[in-house]
Amino acid sequence: MPDRQRMFLAFWPDAAVRKDLVDIQSAMHFRRGRMVHPLDLHITLVFLGMVDTGQAPCVEAAAGGQAANAFDLTIDHTGYWPRPRVAWCGPAEVPRPLQTLVDGLQRDLRTCGFEPEARTYRPHVTLARDARGGATGPLASPVVWPCHRFVLASSSGAREPPRYEVVREWPLRPHKMMPTDS
Numbered sequence: 001m002p003d004r005q006r007m008f009l010a011f012w013p014d015a016a017v018r019k020d021l022v023d024i025q026s027a028m029h030f031r032r033g034r035m036v037h038p039l040d041l042h043i044t045l046v047f048l049g050m051v052d053t054g055q056a057p058c059v060e061a062a063a064g065g066q067a068a069n070a071f072d073l074t075i076d077h078t079g080y081w082p083r084p085r086v087a088w089c090g091p092a093e094v095p096r097p098l099q100t101l102v103d104g105l106q107r108d109l110r111t112c113g114f115e116p117e118a119r120t121y122r123p124h125v126t127l128a129r130d131a132r133g134g135a136t137g138p139l140a141s142p143v144v145w146p147c148h149r150f151v152l153a154s155s156s157g158a159r160e161p162p163r164y165e166v167v168r169e170w171p172l173r174p175h176k177m178m179p180t181d182s
């Protein structure tokens with residue numbers, strides 16, 4: 001293992017959600033752009049940047065110490081950020097358990113030497129870079145992404161995809177069962 005690796009915490013889709021995301025990507029009909037490889041599709045929770053081998057146990061303890069609940073994320077629209085020229089899809093609203101998870105990670109990662117992100121958290125799946133001409137807006141068929149685990153991923157910077165590798169994963173707390181009347 002290298003002394004330092006570029007890393008981030010993320011939600012990684014299972015095969016069914018990945019297929020739905022690829023369908024959204026195809027339906028945007030970009031005129032041009034670099035499509036994100038299916039195996040690289042993800043939602044970043046916290047970008048860490050370079051992580052030293054010595055910091056890894058602290059990062060893993062911070063990730064493993066979260067007590068956030070599992071939840072469903074509804075991917076219901078696509079959009080385009082002109083400055084980074086990124087086309088994406090994401091949820092219109094940030095569910096409370098998602099914000100709780102991101103806040104908890106940012107807080108606990110401070111002790112490992114990572115400063116919290118100052119910008120508002122905007123969950124999204126990057127679909128294409130240097131993209132032009134894609135149709136954006138609400139999705140006719142939103143995708144429900146069951147979020148019950150999150151991962152630590154490394155970013156290789158390799159030219160050839162897949163560019164990311166899942167290193168470890170942690171479960172979220174299972175949905176609470178509602179008591180039934182009987």
Ligand code: ATP
Pocket residue numbers: 006008043044046047126155157
């Ligand atoms: P490249 O930077 O080589 O074009 P990339 O952005 O896909 O490719 P990374 O920069 O390693 O790869 O980023 C990994 C993940 O972290 C991506 O989801 C990216 O959007 C996110 N990310 C990268 N930098 C930041 C940052 N400064 N703040 C928040 N998220 C970031």
Ligand code: MG
Pocket residue numbers: none
């Ligand atoms: Mg980048």
